[in-house]
Amino acid sequence: MSELAITLLDACNYALILLLVALGLAIIFGLMNVINLAHGEFLMLGGYVLLAVKMAGGSFWAGLVLAPVVVGVVGLVVEELVIRRIYSRVVDTILATWGISLLIKQLIVIGFGPGSYAVEAPFSTAVPILGTSYPSYRLFIMAVSICCVTATFLFFFKTRTGLAARGVIANRTMAACLGVNTRRLDRLTFAFGAGLAGLAGAVISPLISLDPQMGLGFLVPAFLAILVGGLGTITGPVAGASGVGLADNLTATFLSPVWAQLVVFVLAIIVIRLAPSGLLARKRRKT
Amino acid sequence: MGNLSRRRFLSATMYSAGGVLAAAKFTAPAFAASQPIKIGAVLPFSGGLELFGNQAKLGLDLAAQEINASGGILGRPVEVIYEDNKTDPKTSVERATSLIRRDGVLALTGPITSNARDAMAPTLERMKTPLLYATNYEGGACDRYIFGFNTVPNQELEKLIPALKENAGDSFYMFGADYVWPQKMFETASGLVEGLGGSVAGIEFTPWGVKDFAPVIRKIKDSGAKVLLFALPGADGITFIKQAEDLGLLDEVTIGFLGFAETYLGAFGEGKGQNMWVTVPFAASLDTPDAQDFVAKIQKSAGAETPISHYVMTHYNSLKAVQAALEKAGTVDKEALVDGLEGLTIETPTGPLTIGAADHHVTMNMYLAKTEGQELKVVDALGSIAPNALCS
Numbered sequence: 001m002s003e004l005a006i007t008l009l010d011a012c013n014y015a016l017i018l019l020l021v022a023l024g025l026a027i028i029f030g031l032m033n034v035i036n037l038a039h040g041e042f043l044m045l046g047g048y049v050l051l052a053v054k055m056a057g058g059s060f061w062a063g064l065v066l067a068p069v070v071v072g073v074v075g076l077v078v079e080e081l082v083i084r085r086i087y088s089r090v091v092d093t094i095l096a097t098w099g100i101s102l103l104i105k106q107l108i109v110i111g112f113g114p115g116s117y118a119v120e121a122p123f124s125t126a127v128p129i130l131g132t133s134y135p136s137y138r139l140f141i142m143a144v145s146i147c148c149v150t151a152t153f154l155f156f157f158k159t160r161t162g163l164a165a166r167g168v169i170a171n172r173t174m175a176a177c178l179g180v181n182t183r184r185l186d187r188l189t190f191a192f193g194a195g196l197a198g199l200a201g202a203v204i205s206p207l208i209s210l211d212p213q214m215g216l217g218f219l220v221p222a223f224l225a226i227l228v229g230g231l232g233t234i235t236g237p238v239a240g241a242s243g244v245g246l247a248d249n250l251t252a253t254f255l256s257p258v259w260a261q262l263v264v265f266v267l268a269i270i271v272i273r274l275a276p277s278g279l280l281a282r283k284r285r286k287t
Numbered sequence: 288m289g290n291l292s293r294r295r296f297l298s299a300t301m302y303s304a305g306g307v308l309a310a311a312k313f314t315a316p317a318f319a320a321s322q323p324i325k326i327g328a329v330l331p332f333s334g335g336l337e338l339f340g341n342q343a344k345l346g347l348d349l350a351a352q353e354i355n356a357s358g359g360i361l362g363r364p365v366e367v368i369y370e371d372n373k374t375d376p377k378t379s380v381e382r383a384t385s386l387i388r389r390d391g392v393l394a395l396t397g398p399i400t401s402n403a404r405d406a407m408a409p410t411l412e413r414m415k416t417p418l419l420y421a422t423n424y425e426g427g428a429c430d431r432y433i434f435g436f437n438t439v440p441n442q443e444l445e446k447l448i449p450a451l452k453e454n455a456g457d458s459f460y461m462f463g464a465d466y467v468w469p470q471k472m473f474e475t476a477s478g479l480v481e482g483l484g485g486s487v488a489g490i491e492f493t494p495w496g497v498k499d500f501a502p503v504i505r506k507i508k509d510s511g512a513k514v515l516l517f518a519l520p521g522a523d524g525i526t527f528i529k530q531a532e533d534l535g536l537l538d539e540v541t542i543g544f545l546g547f548a549e550t551y552l553g554a555f556g557e558g559k560g561q562n563m564w565v566t567v568p569f570a571a572s573l574d575t576p577d578a579q580d581f582v583a584k585i586q587k588s589a590g591a592e593t594p595i596s597h598y599v600m601t602h603y604n605s606l607k608a609v610q611a612a613l614e615k616a617g618t619v620d621k622e623a624l625v626d627g628l629e630g631l632t633i634e635t636p637t638g639p640l641t642i643g644a645a646d647h648h649v650t651m652n653m654y655l656a657k658t659e660g661q662e663l664k665v666v667d668a669l670g671s672i673a674p675n676a677l678c679s
Binding site: 006007010013014017106109114115116117118119120121124126135137138206207208209211213214216217218220248249250252253256257258260261 | 333335337338341465491492493494496497498499500501502503505506522523524525526529530533534535550551553554555556557559
């Protein structure tokens, strides 16, 4: 029983971490159609903001709150300087955001050096759950992930701003005609997505090596999760991250990590072959 | 020897007097003789393994500085030309080619990764240029033009495994990255473990870039192994150790961390990553006058905060060996260098080092060390261990 509980907790933990990472990407890539290769670096920046706050003597919690704010502002700047000029050119976003990712990485190398840093979790005691004991910080991350998904969902579907944002994404010209300030919403949405990446980076930093290269290891499965789950919805990434996360983790448990990667990619190819726009894709209006 | 020291004295004076003006006073042959001997260093200064590239550079810089301060090699100064291979095999080949063709280097040193070295090997052979490879690796790079100045599997494992068996238990689990170095290491390790009457509880590999090791950590826990032989370098390894600590694995197993060096210290967090064992050709905590003198010299140029690992010393040794080999040969050319290096013995900060005449790998002193507090503490001096270079 406890064996099964541990396996499930581990698998859910990874799926939820992946979901937290994929969420910001789902907004920027899934909704705004910007292939954001700098997402991993936004994530990494979040971790470094937390690190900087702790180095300056601040608390973990201050860092955790500040990380999404700072990375959101970075997102705002990036949107204003680069992204807004290429909304209509999807392929060019790859090149532009790749350049941004290199820039951010090198700035961090210059500022903090190429080595790894350790960020301590504010608590790490094991707590009893489902007949076994599990590190409390891992449970905390799972809770953060669930809260973020819920909050994002509510923001986009229950607020006027969210409605307007979805309107701009669905049909920019029409939204503008109806008096929606499309520039303001583009900025807001991009910054929101970047901020989520920053939060994800900060919250998972105690579990991993904090270094300038850390983004890539998350970027690939996060993109995969969104492609499998489907573009243009918030529920898509939930399905995708669960699928990718669980498949990866369970295969690693019962076979090996090498097989896990293989199985995940084969499954992803099959899914994309059978449902080219993803499991839960929004039907796009032809324009 | 009187002549030599006079020549050394002259050129040393010449250098302190400041290059070109002084050099111009000499006749043409003397001028040619004072042309620097160029050594190309193909190292990662970006792309992920910057730490190792920087460590190597510290050693090479010190060696070049010492050689030049003592009058150079056969009266000629040595100049190390650094090229960034971006941690990439293809770039390594391009940089190596340009160093050989355009800069006319006598020999190359670097790179760090095996795939970069293997990619460079055909070029080196074709251009008959020696490579002084100073990173610990899986063995098997045997060629007239390749010399290994760091360890091969048996040197790192021969004494480590008995020590782990004695201190932790006789059931070994092996986990590493899915590429040639961990695979060869575990091959050698399995033989050693079985030879000692221990058991191998499991061998597992992982692709690069995995961020969640919980499944593997559970497996290792469930196997009941007492020792974990661990060969996952870089950031992935740090992530694994952090999660292993978090999930309580480190309370149950003792880790033999293959490829560990001072560069990892501090990456696990205060009081974390303790009691991890390794055998290394050098550790900054090594308490001998020569080793401490070496540490002091590096710290003088790099600052007291910089970690000093065996990579600093092995790269330092590689350049010092070039000096000794050329002085033994008496001429400066590539073939003379290769011949001079074969069977050469030099003094290093950890004692004598001998380059095998046939296998081109080094016999040197090794140390058993473990992480304790914020340092890699030397537990035992193991004496000199000869390499089994695994040449086929």
